[in-house]
Amino acid sequence: MAARTTVQAFFDDKTFTVSYVIVDNASHCAAIVDPVLDFDFKSGRTSTVQADRLLAYVRQHGLTVQWILETHAHADHLSSARYLQERVGGRIAIGEHIREVQATFKKLYNLERNFLPDGAQFDHLFKDDEVFHIGEVEARALLVPGHTPADMAYVVDDAVFVGDTLFMPDVGTARADFPGGDAHTLYASMRRILALPPQTRMFVCHDYPPAGRTPAWETTVAEQRAGNIHVRDGITEAEFVRMRQARDATLDVPTLILPSIQINIRAGQLPPAEDDGISYLKIPLNVLGGKA
Template sequence: MSNHSRSRLEAFYDGSTGTVSYVVWEHASRHAALIDPVLDFDFRAGRTDTASADRMLACVAEHGLIVDWILETHAHADHLSSARYLQQHVGGRIAIGERIRDVQATFKKIYNLERNFLPDGSQFDHLFSDGERFMIGGLEATALWVPGHTPADMAYLLDGIVFVGDTLFMPDVGSARADFPGGDARTLYRSMHRLLALPPETTMYVCHDYPPLDRAPAWRTSVAEQRAQNRHVRDGIDEDSFVAMRTARDATLEVPTLILPAIQVNVRAGQLPPADDNGVAYLRIPINALPGHR
């Protein structure tokens, strides 16, 4: 558990997807936010499990927390969200950036989703605008729009810490891909520099870690460390150089294993698709429909 001046934080690493979820709370009031929660999914068996989410629930119970928010940094392509499951158990408002509408519109066409699925963000309880301030108990937080990985990415800044989602990784890993629908490497560079313009002592918490073989998974870094050491965007690497590197690198990457099942759940705020008349929910796998990938 990490302690900051007014907040407390616990991180939960999911080794199967490389995802780091967080419970962050104001120490005085015990009001909390849950960030980027995982719903475990066995693709081969088509079976969900709540072990990862239940670890977060155990943290909420252990510390007697009152959940105000369940925050998504974006509609993830590498894991399913357990936001709805968590909300059913501990409440809280499920929130994401307002540009989720763009992502919903794109993937409604790719999946040919049901007619009454509206790409208007109404599946979420709240849509953040850039720079919007909100409260976690007595802690003021700010939502920062940081597109590039997807059009809808948000970072959340509070108490000298920032949850950066997939905008930045640990310094020895670098940056996220920018070749998903609506992604853009040049936009990503500018978003990363928005975060790197925060005070050098600002603590950064990443949403994923894919560590090299010589170290254990990690998720805590700082603005100063990123500016000095990030292999893709440290000081001295200009925008054109980054775009060239990122574009070439993205062309070699495989499609994430869970992208097709995950996004159709995540654009629904962690809700499975409506069940068919037999009571079973089905995930759709569009054939040869995902743009920009082999």
């Protein structure tokens, strides 16, 4: 039986992020997952090198973009969702618990009064287990909190797109120490994903390859259950939580967390320009610790 969907990956070697274009082969309708907006922290300049790679693919194959799917409000790259939408359309969507993340970070950044943490910046907020379609292909949104309260995984045809919840088996799992994160919750979310059929293809949002391995982003549920260094079958919740909390205590704050989240909770929109016509990012001083 011929595959119903084609998945094209785009790896950004600056942020180690993998974005995807999912195509329904019958209708040529598509969804874009976790697109990257390039950002140079030193100069404060954005650019669209990574987003333009996705645009070129969409245009080359004559695709109709129906969805731009975010798995969560990323802390390690800016989103190009709005830039892409302005050029190829599609509804920007994320999990409904983004409202909790917005409320937390509105307070952290002391955002403008008219920024409302109601999710209205996005075109659609998925509920847990909500069914949607990419062309003729049925897809399902799964709430998988723990890394953040709003993390979603998207099951499409024979594949699942897991965001930051799981990495490749030799890398492990997401951290759980961001605001609203919780290692116990993360464990339950991962077991939910790992309960999918063993042959389910799994696509991750990041790869940090160990020495000697080139970047990779596709695995399977069976491979994760057999070999994930943090959460393979046989590792209990207590063991995972103990490992995850100890490991997270050693991790630095992500380099782009402060610029990225204030863009990403706006669905990839830059902050409103001030009276000089320029958009500004805010960096709260002496709020985050040396370790996240």
